[in-house]
Structures are given as C-alpha cells and as structure tokens.
Amino acid sequence: xxxxxxxxxxxxxxxxxxxxxxxxxxxxxxxxxxxxxxxxxxxxxxxxxxxxxxxxxxxxxxxxxxxxxxxxxxxxxxxxxxxxxxxxxxxxxxxxxxxxxxxxxxxxxxxxxxxxxxxxxxxxxxxx
Numbered sequence: 001x002x003x004x005x006x007x008x009x010x011x012x013x014x015x016x017x018x019x020x021x022x023x024x025x026x027x028x029x030x031x032x033x034x035x036x037x038x039x040x041x042x043x044x045x046x047x048x049x050x051x052x053x054x055x056x057x058x059x060x061x062x063x064x065x066x067x068x069x070x071x072x073x074x075x076x077x078x079x080x081x082x083x084x085x086x087x088x089x090x091x092x093x094x095x096x097x098x099x100x101x102x103x104x105x106x107x108x109x110x111x112x113x114x115x116x117x118x119x120x121x122x123x124x125x126x127x128x
Contacts, residue, residue, distance in 0.1 A: 042056060043055065043056045043057035043060065044056075044057065047059060064076050064079050
C-alpha cells in the first residue's frame with residue numbers, strides 16, 4: 001500500500017472517531033477476566049469427601065501456610081502478593097546520628113562541586 005493510500009485510510013479512521021463525553025466510560029468493566037472467573041469458580045467448590053467440608057480455596061491456603069512455615073520459602077509471599085497486592089513499603093532516611101538531612105540548594109551545589117573536584121583529581125592522577 002502506498003504512502004498516500006495509508007494516509008487516506010488513517011484520515012478515514014480518524015474521521016470515524018467519536019470523542020467521549022465528560023463522565024462517559026466506553027469500557028467500564030475493562031477487559032474480561034476469564035481466568036479469574038474460572039479460578040473463583042474452582043476455588044469456591046467444596047472438596048468432595050473432605051471430612052472438614054473445606055473449599056478448595058481454604059485447603060489451598062492451609063497447605064501454602066503449612067509449607068511456608070515448615071520450609072520457610074517464598075511461596076506464601078508470592079501467593080499473597082498476587083492476590084492482595086504488595087504491601088506498601090515505607091523507608092525513612094536520616095543524616096548522621098539520626099538527624100534530619102540538611103538539604104539546601106547551596107549544599108547541593110557545594111556537594112556537586114566537591115564530587116567534580118574529586119573526579120578531576122582522579123582523572124589527572126598518574127596511576128589511574
């Protein structure tokens with residue numbers, strides 16, 4: 001297909017687009033989650049001939065926790081991160097002796113200048 005035909009085709013496609021109205025959603029449910037529905041259905045089933053009358057989900061969770069406590073592996077972490085999402089990680093940074101980090105533009109400029117001086121000194125060093 002020539003360049004002009006491609007351009008014409010693209011212009012026709014763009015002419016057919018209808019913008020969304022404010023507050024309108026074209027695909028509110030998103031892409032169908034077939035595998036999730038199948039997993040939900042299977043995991044909610046009762047296990048036949050189970051004396052404790054557990055669901056497959058209950059037995060799965062019990063076996064994962066049992067394995068994780070006995071082997072101390074990452075299986076439980078992987079399963080729970082994928083089902084409930086990763087836990088939020090918080091980190092705190094502090095300066096020397098736990099004090100606040102002094103952060104000013106002048107301090108940053110001074111630190112950059114000092115690092116550049118060190119880099120220049122290293123590049124001029126005869127043994128480098």
